[in-house]
Amino acid sequence: QVQLVESGGGLVQAGGSLRLSCAASGRTFSDYVMAWFRQGPGKEREFVAAISRVGGMTRYVDSVKGRFTISRDNAKNTAYLQMDTLNPEDTAVYYCAADRGSFTTTRVTTEPDYWGQGTQVTVSL
Numbered sequence: 422q423v424q425l426v427e428s429g430g431g432l433v434q435a436g437g438s439l440r441l442s443c444a445a446s447g448r449t450f451s452d453y454v455m456a457w458f459r460q461g462p463g464k465e466r467e468f469v470a471a472i473s474r475v476g477g478m479t480r481y482v483d484s485v486k487g488r489f490t491i492s493r494d495n496a497k498n499t500a501y502l503q504m505d506t507l508n509p510e511d512t513a514v515y516y517c518a519a520d521r522g523s524f525t526t527t528r529v530t531t532e533p534d535y536w537g538q539g540t541q542v543t544v545s546l
Contacts, residue, residue, distance in 0.1 A: 422447055422448065422535065423445050423446070423447045423448040423450075423453060423519050423535050424445065424446045424447045424535075425443055425444070425445055425517045425518070425519060425535060425536065425537035425538075426443070426444045426446075426517075426537055426538070427441060427442065427443050427515065427516065427517045427537045427538065427539060427540040428441070428442050428444070428540060429441040429442050429540060430515060430540030430541045430542045431541075431542070431543070432543045432544075432545065433507055433542070433543070433544055433545070434544070434545055434546075435507060435508050435509060435544055435545065435546050436506060436507065436508075437507055437544070438503070438504060438505045438506075438507065439504050439507065439542060440501060440502070440503045440504070441457070441501065441502040441504070441515055441517075441540060441542075442499055442500070442501055443455065443457075443499060443500040443501070443502075443517030443537060444498060444499050445498045445499065445500070445519065446498065450493075450495055450498040450499075451474050451475065451495045452474065452521065453474065453519035453520060453521060453534075453535075454471060454472070454473060454474060454519070454520045454521075454522065454523075454524045454529050454533070455471065455472050455491070455493055455500040455517070455518070455519055455520075456468065456469075456470065456471040456472070456491075456517075456518045456519075456520065456529055456530070456533055457469040457470045457471075457491060457500075457502045457515060457516065457517060457518070458515070458516045458518060459511075459513035459514065459515045459516065459542075460513055460514050460516070460539075461510075461512055461513040462512070462513075464513070466516070467482065468482055468530040468531070469481070469482055469485055469489065469502070469515070470482070470485065470489055470491035470502060471491065471524065471529050471530065472491045472492065472493050472500065472524075473524040474524070475495070476492065476493050476495075478524055479491050480524075480530075484510075485504075485511075488504065488505050488506045488507075489502060489503065489504050489505070490502070490503040490505075491503075500517060502515065504542070507542075507544045508544060509544045509545070509546060510544075511542065511544050512542060512543050512544050513541075513542060514539040514540065514541050514542075515539065515540050515541075515542050516536055516537055516538075516539045517536070517537040518533035518534075518535060518536050518537070519533060519534060519535040520533035520534050520535075521534055522534075
């Protein structure tokens with residue numbers, strides 16, 4: 422089992438940037454595909470981005486392509502989500518997730534194995 426703790430959320434003005442971090446513990450970090458999800462007010466949880474075990478492959482939801490960048494540092498057991506050009510529609514609780522399966526599976530974008538507790542991101546006009 423792996424434990425995930427997100428940090429880096431906060432309040433930012435539209436057009437600004439934030440970087441979220443996800444610290445993992447408990448198992449070998451590089452055994453897991455890492456992903457970020459978010460849930461906005463009154464909305465369902467949605468997949469945001471995923472990264473393969475050694476970071477060579479990434480995938481994003483269309484609404485964040487070109488603005489968000491997912492990365493990982495396996496030596497630090499940490500995944501990141503760099504968010505640029507934020508807009509109010511990005512306001513949500515952001516969750517880090519880890520999955521033992523293949524990077525290309527649907528499960529990575531829907532129901533990964535482990536979840537963090539979430540961090541709030543609020544984008545104001």
